Amino acid sequence: MNYPFWDIPHIGSGWVIGMIAIFHVMISQFAVGGGLYLPMAERKALRMKDPAVANAWQSQLVSHSKFFLVLTGVFGTVSGVGIWFAIGLTHPEATSTLIHNFVFGWAMEWVFFMIELTTIAVYYYTWNRVDPKLHLTVGWVYSIASIATLVIINGILTFMLTPGDTWIGVAGTGHEAGKFWNAFFNPTYWPSLFLRTGVCTSLAGIWALITSSRIDGDKQPALKSGMVQWSVKWLVPSFVATPFLLMWYLFMVPGTQRALLTLGIDTIAGGTFSTVTRIALIIIVTSATIVGVAYYLAYRNPVDFNLAHALSILLLALIVTGAGEYAREMLRKPFVIGRWMYSNGTRVPYVPRFNAQGYLARSMWTWDGDATAQPSSYSRGEAIFRGECGSCHTMDGYRSMRTLMAARDYAGIRNFIQMLHEDKPDSPYHRFMPPMVGTRQDMDDLANYLNAHVNTPASGPQKPLLAKK
Numbered sequence: 001m002n003y004p005f006w007d008i009p010h011i012g013s014g015w016v017i018g019m020i021a022i023f024h025v026m027i028s029q030f031a032v033g034g035g036l037y038l039p040m041a042e043r044k045a046l047r048m049k050d051p052a053v054a055n056a057w058q059s060q061l062v063s064h065s066k067f068f069l070v071l072t073g074v075f076g077t078v079s080g081v082g083i084w085f086a087i088g089l090t091h092p093e094a095t096s097t098l099i100h101n102f103v104f105g106w107a108m109e110w111v112f113f114m115i116e117l118t119t120i121a122v123y124y125y126t127w128n129r130v131d132p133k134l135h136l137t138v139g140w141v142y143s144i145a146s147i148a149t150l151v152i153i154n155g156i157l158t159f160m161l162t163p164g165d166t167w168i169g170v171a172g173t174g175h176e177a178g179k180f181w182n183a184f185f186n187p188t189y190w191p192s193l194f195l196r197t198g199v200c201t202s203l204a205g206i207w208a209l210i211t212s213s214r215i216d217g218d219k220q221p222a223l224k225s226g227m228v229q230w231s232v233k234w235l236v237p238s239f240v241a242t243p244f245l246l247m248w249y250l251f252m253v254p255g256t257q258r259a260l261l262t263l264g265i266d267t268i269a270g271g272t273f274s275t276v277t278r279i280a281l282i283i284i285v286t287s288a289t290i291v292g293v294a295y296y297l298a299y300r301n302p303v304d305f306n307l308a309h310a311l312s313i314l315l316l317a318l319i320v321t322g323a324g325e326y327a328r329e330m331l332r333k334p335f336v337i338g339r340w341m342y343s344n345g346t347r348v349p350y351v352p353r354f355n356a357q358g359y360l361a362r363s364m365w366t367w368d369g370d371a372t373a374q375p376s377s378y379s380r381g382e383a384i385f386r387g388e389c390g391s392c393h394t395m396d397g398y399r400s401m402r403t404l405m406a407a408r409d410y411a412g413i414r415n416f417i418q419m420l421h422e423d424k425p426d427s428p429y430h431r432f433m434p435p436m437v438g439t440r441q442d443m444d445d446l447a448n449y450l451n452a453h454v455n456t457p458a459s460g461p462q463k464p465l466l467a468k469k
């Protein structure tokens with residue numbers, strides 16, 4: 001274990017990333033879709049024959065672009081930096097791998113971010129101040145830059161799920177960067193790009209419904225109907241294409257991972273849903289509800305469409321986005337980088353070394369770097385728990401050890417750890433948990449630590465959190 005552990009009690013550090021990421025994805029994918037929506041709507045307005053209608057559309061677009069500027073420029077950027085902050089603390093090992101492999105990719109990404117932020121500000125502040133054609137061009141430049149950010153980040157995100165055989169072949173040799181394009185255009189690159197593009201355009205429609213819902217339907221019924229109905233149409237392409245794209249995507253995911261999904265589907269009659277299956281059902285049901293609400297409340301009755309309706313669609317979209325990102329995370333279990341690095345930062349080929357030398361052998365920072373420290377079994381167990389289990393489990397909250405281990409006494413806990421350590425291919429845990437690495441002593445220490453928490457009165461053990469010298 002090379003880095004200290006970032007301990008977030010109850011929810012776990014993974015959920016810190018999760019919450020920031022879901023919020024960020026809702027906004028950043030809107031930034032891409034909305035980047036297309038604005039110039040397309042502006043072009044539509046410019047071509048309108050009736051100047052009164054065209055002006056009404058335009059003034060509505062001015063206020064929509066202000067909303068867009070604030071939401072993407074402030075909340076999108078801040079949450080993006082937040083993700084870096086959270087992944088750097090939670091998955092330092094994986095973050096370092098991503099930076100080293102994709103230095104040039106990140107550099108390109110940030111160039112496009114700069115273009116995005118600059119052009120959207122210029123776009124908003126030059127409404128009616130420059131020639132309409134020039135203004136529209138600025139909108140298109142924004143649009144192209146934001147699509148470029150998606151095209152780049154998609155390569156890095158899909159790499160984490162399916163790095164591909166070529167990259168895996170050189171992983172750990174120091175020549176990874178030479179396989180940049182193989183890693184980038186990995187097996188799930190294209191289906192994921194199309195899927196996300198679909199999500200982007202529907203988010204453009206959904207967020208546009210928020211601003212259009214606030215147009216006064218009594219005073220400007222024509223404008224409101226036009227805007228609301230046009231925005232609903234942005235939802236259509238992705239809802240038609242998504243089922244097919246999703247199948248393509250899942251087809252490209254390694255079979256072992258996909259098994260997590262089909263396991264639940266095959267056993268539906270028996271009621272044994274796997275988490276991924278349950279999530280997939282949530283996505284399908286919620287998406288269908290969005291279609292219903294958008295059609296009946298917005299498309300059929302645009303004049304009466306109000307902010308509460310629009311917010312309910314947004315909330316449903318938030319659920320779909322959250323569920324989708326969660327399912328993607330679950331599909332990747334037990335890896336943070338497919339077949340190469342487990343979620344707890346252990347590299348697959350390092351397992352034998354940990355088993356021979358001990359998990360904490362090179363953790364220089366533990367016990368203040370004091371090599372002569374004689375930590376107790378409890379303290380060593382705690383450090384091992386944090387390093388090996390803490391990226392997916394907490395003691396008392398999310399995937400709680402106290403709950404999951406509740407039925408086991410010390411011998412039961414020790415046996416369980418032994419089973420995780422052996423990690424036989426037919427072990428039920430092999431699919432979603434990494435092997436427990438380390439020596440016999442490490443396993444005893446971890447068992448001691450867990451036992452002290454699981455089999456004690458509710459007040460918990462009165463031990464120091466991290467024993468010093």
Ligand code: HEC
Nearest residue numbers: 333334335343344388389391392399404405432433434436
């Ligand atoms: C990659 C993430 C991950 C890591 C790392 C991980 N687990 Fe798990 N673990 C899971 C998941 C997912 C489940 C299933 C949870 C559920 O059913 O709610 C699980 C379930 C469990 C269960 C319940 C199993 C049962 O059938 O009773 C125990 C006990 C457990 N883990 C212990 C550990 C220990 C100890 C470690 C560290 C050595 C560890 N886990 C590391 C993901 C992980």
